[in-house]
Amino acid sequence: MNTLQFKKIEKTIDVSDFRAAMASHLKKTKTRPLVISARRGGDSFVVLSIDAYNKLVEAWEDERDARELVRQRQLQKGKKWVEWERVKARYVQDPSKRKSTKGPQKTSDTGHK
Numbered sequence: 086m087n088t089l090q091f092k093k094i095e096k097t098i099d100v101s102d103f104r105a106a107m108a109s110h111l112k113k114t115k116t117r118p119l120v121i122s123a124r125r126g127g128d129s130f131v132v133l134s135i136d137a138y139n140k141l142v143e144a145w146e147d148e149r150d151a152r153e154l155v156r157q158r159q160l161q162k163g164k165k166w167v168e169w170e171r172v173k174a175r176y177v178q179d180p181s182k183r184k185s186t187k188g189p190q191k192t193s194d195t196g197h198k
Contacts, residue, residue, distance in 0.1 A: 097122045097129060 097120040103110055110119055111132070119132040133141070 096120070100124065 098110065100121055100123055103119075103121045113119060114132050114134045114137065118137065120129055121132060122129045
């Protein structure tokens, strides 16, 4: 499994260099991010492979979820917890005992189903 590690990026390439060898530069983004600098001290842009981008988003989501879990645990500190099995037994119906959620059946013009 290829693991992607993110580190601070020191090396940047100029836009014209990127254009001249775009295919080879894009191939490198499979293993590391690429920074493209605009001329005359303008904006810089980071190019990532889709896999690297998705891993970055997933790591951000995991971090956000972990912070929310910590926040929720702090809010619930000292409160009584209810076990999932008790909640499920009380509120979740057995699928075999559920009533049909279908509406009334249509009848033909003759009045028969």
